[in-house]
Amino acid sequence: MKKKDINKKPRVGFFKCVRNTIPIIIGASPGLFALGCVIIVVQSILASAQIYVLEFAFNGVTAISEAGGGAVLDIVLWLAVYAGSFIFATILGQIANRTDTDFMYRAENRQTKQRFDKMAKLAPIIFEDTDRLDDIEKSSAGADSARSLLNTIKQIVLYHIPYFVVTSIYLASRDPWLVASLLMIFLPTLLYQYLVKKIYRDKEDKAAPDRRLSAHYIECSTSEKFFKETRILGGFGYFFRSFHVLWARIMKLDRSVWLKDNWMFFLAELLTFAGKMGVYYMLFRFLLVGRITMGEFAAVFTSVNTIEDKLHQLFYGSFASASRDLPFIENYVRYLDFPENDGMEVELPYEIGIDVRDVSFSYPNTEEPAVRGVTFSVKPRETVAIVGENGSGKSTLIKLLIGYYRPDGGDVKICGWNTKEISFSSVARRLSAVYQRYPHYALTLKENLIIGQYEKESTDENMREACAMAGFSPEEEWLPNGFDTMLSREFDDGVGLSGGQVQRVSIARGFYRDSSIIILDEPTAAIDPIEEARIYGRFAELSRDKTSFIVTHRLGSVRLADRIIMMKDGKIAETGTHDELMAKDGEYKKMFDSQRQWYEDEA
Ligand code: ADP
Numbered sequence: 368m369k370k371k372d373i374n375k376k377p378r379v380g381f382f383k384c385v386r387n388t389i390p391i392i393i394g395a396s397p398g399l400f401a402l403g404c405v406i407i408v409v410q411s412i413l414a415s416a417q418i419y420v421l422e423f424a425f426n427g428v429t430a431i432s433e434a435g436g437g438a439v440l441d442i443v444l445w446l447a448v449y450a451g452s453f454i455f456a457t458i459l460g461q462i463a464n465r466t467d468t469d470f471m472y473r474a475e476n477r478q479t480k481q482r483f484d485k486m487a488k489l490a491p492i493i494f495e496d497t498d499r500l501d502d503i504e505k506s507s508a509g510a511d512s513a514r515s516l517l518n519t520i521k522q523i524v525l526y527h528i529p530y531f532v533v534t535s536i537y538l539a540s541r542d543p544w545l546v547a548s549l550l551m552i553f554l555p556t557l558l559y560q561y562l563v564k565k566i567y568r569d570k571e572d573k574a575a576p577d578r579r580l581s582a583h584y585i586e587c588s589t590s591e592k593f594f595k596e597t598r599i600l601g602g603f604g605y606f607f608r609s610f611h612v613l614w615a616r617i618m619k620l621d622r623s624v625w626l627k628d629n630w631m632f633f634l635a636e637l638l639t640f641a642g643k644m645g646v647y648y649m650l651f652r653f654l655l656v657g658r659i660t661m662g663e664f665a666a667v668f669t670s671v672n673t674i675e676d677k678l679h680q681l682f683y684g685s686f687a688s689a690s691r692d693l694p695f696i697e698n699y700v701r702y703l704d705f706p707e708n709d710g711m712e713v714e715l716p717y718e719i720g721i722d723v724r725d726v727s728f729s730y731p732n733t734e735e736p737a738v739r740g741v742t743f744s745v746k747p748r749e750t751v752a753i754v755g756e757n758g759s760g761k762s763t764l765i766k767l768l769i770g771y772y773r774p775d776g777g778d779v780k781i782c783g784w785n786t787k788e789i790s791f792s793s794v795a796r797r798l799s800a801v802y803q804r805y806p807h808y809a810l811t812l813k814e815n816l817i818i819g820q821y822e823k824e825s826t827d828e829n830m831r832e833a834c835a836m837a838g839f840s841p842e843e844e845w846l847p848n849g850f851d852t853m854l855s856r857e858f859d860d861g862v863g864l865s866g867g868q869v870q871r872v873s874i875a876r877g878f879y880r881d882s883s884i885i886i887l888d889e890p891t892a893a894i895d896p897i898e899e900a901r902i903y904g905r906f907a908e909l910s911r912d913k914t915s916f917i918v919t920h921r922l923g924s925v926r927l928a929d930r931i932i933m934m935k936d937g938k939i940a941e942t943g944t945h946d947e948l949m950a951k952d953g954e955y956k957k958m959f960d961s962q963r964q965w966y967e968d969e970a
């Protein structure tokens with residue numbers, strides 16, 4: 368049922384694209400923007416004055432030649448004025464260039480801030496929705512395109528329109544029929560533009576998923592993250608074949624779009640050429656019958672190419688770039704409209720209790736709920752273990768508990784606040800969590816630890832403590848520069864970490880952060896079961912005065928929990944203390960017995 372939405376993204380109209388992106392860009396520096404506008408108007412006036420100047424010059428030359436020479440001074444003066452305006456226009460162009468570049472830098476900065484702010488508020492469920500990932504992926508290009516669109520609008524409104532208005536006035540004042548020459552060059556291009564817009568938009572939508580997947584195949588083969596696994600599997604051939612299929616499809620699409628586009632371009636060029644010939648014919652006729660003077664003839668004749676240039680700039684430059692930009696801007700605008708995990712900002716008490724009532728949840732585009740009809744409550748300072756096989760819904764339940772996802776059915780209340788009504792950041796302020804899929808930031812160890820509360824002063828002692836909790840010290844061999852060790856080989860002096868080491872750093876980061884709810888969601892997969900049990904042991908100690916959750920499918924460490932919730936197929940199968948569950952002789956005991964040998968050597 369939900370599947371039918373795929374690839375039917377709502378179109379965003381032109382005006383909405385403008386309204387939702389342009390004010391932010393201009394707001395980055397209204398002064399610079401205004402200066403740029405003034406300059407461009409002056410440039411437009413200079414350009415359109417040319418036809419008058421040409422007529423004036425030709426009339427002058429004709430007069431001189433008819434008078435039989437003399438007036439050399441007039442010509443020198445004339446050249447001087449010409450040179451002066453040339454130099455002025457050049458310098459003006461350079462100033463315009465710098466003004467625009469400065470303005471664009473500032474605008475980019477402001478847009479980046481806007482995108483980060485949006486990211487920070489985005490409802491996390493968006494990231495589970497592939498349709499929307501597309502929009503997020505393209506939003507970066509969309510931000511660039513929005514700046515480019517503003518530039519284009521500026522060009523059209525402040526340069527091209529004044530230019531054509533002044534030129535039309537000139538032509539009409541000499542002979543109304545001459546205005547038709549503009550149309551003769553103009554109409555073919557207009558037709559082309561109308562058609563090309565649709566082609567590019569369709570292409571973008573078709574190519575994006577393929578492009579994302581092919582980038583992933585490349586990553587699978589060449590990034591540090593996947594290299595080892597892929598090498599051992601000998602997976603390069605497979606990834607290349609998969610890449611190749613997509614590559615061929617993208618190229619074919621690109622080629623067919625190019626072909627269609629260029630056929631139309633070619634026809635439009637032919638028509639434009641015919642139009643120009645028409646203009647020349649008209650000029651000769653008018654001159655011969657004496658409707659226009661020699662000066663007028665020469666001025667228009669020499670301006671035809673300039674006018675054509677400006678039309679080309681307008682259509683192949685401005686309009687074409689706008690029509691290429693618009694689809695990206697649509698992605699960006701849709702992204703800015705994505706649901707946020709909005710809600711009240713509330714100050715939660717330090718002691719966190721959580722009440723879960725009949726909670727169900729499904730991921731986007733899936734049929735089966737990942738969590739269904741779950742009810743339990745957690746008292747402040749309780750340590751709860753959530754256990755169960757892979758895929759039983761543990762991680763999903765955790766994300767629901769902290770308001771990261773909001774339930775489809777039922778309610779989660781944190782200290783009485785329904786997670787549907789409060790912002791996730793209200794909870795996040797109290798939260799420290801280490802997940803199964805840990806990120807590996809290319810930062811120093813210290814930065815990796817403090818990133819979650821960089822505004823607070825960090826002491827070596829605090830950092831050392833967090834590392835000790837995660838079972839390492841900054842003196843270890845794999846940290847040659849202690850806290851200042853760069854944890855990525857992509858940088859000079861950086862070190863590469865093993866999976867287990869990366870996990871320890873992530874765990875230390877979780878411990879470092881001040882919090883009153885703390886979660887470990889199997890961050891220990893790359894660490895052996897006994898070491899996991901040790902880390903969880905230290906965790907239980909540390910979190911004695913906090914509300915804490917440990918999530919695991921390995922049961923060696925869950926004895927420490929005040930309560931164990933056993934998940935199966937998204938539902939609670941059993942709940943109780945270790946001893947109660949062992950006595951029950953059900954799912955838990957079965958799982959525990961099957962894992963017994965992992966821990967027996969230790970005992
Ligand atoms: P566990 O943490 O116990 O291994 P999860 O909560 O990760 O289980 O997953 C529960 C169920 O939800 C599984 O069937 C899994 O396939 C499904 N699931 C998890 N993440 C997603 C997702 N992003 N999109 C769709 N289904 C998902």
Ligand code: MG
Pocket residue numbers: 761762763803888889
């Ligand atoms: Mg999980």
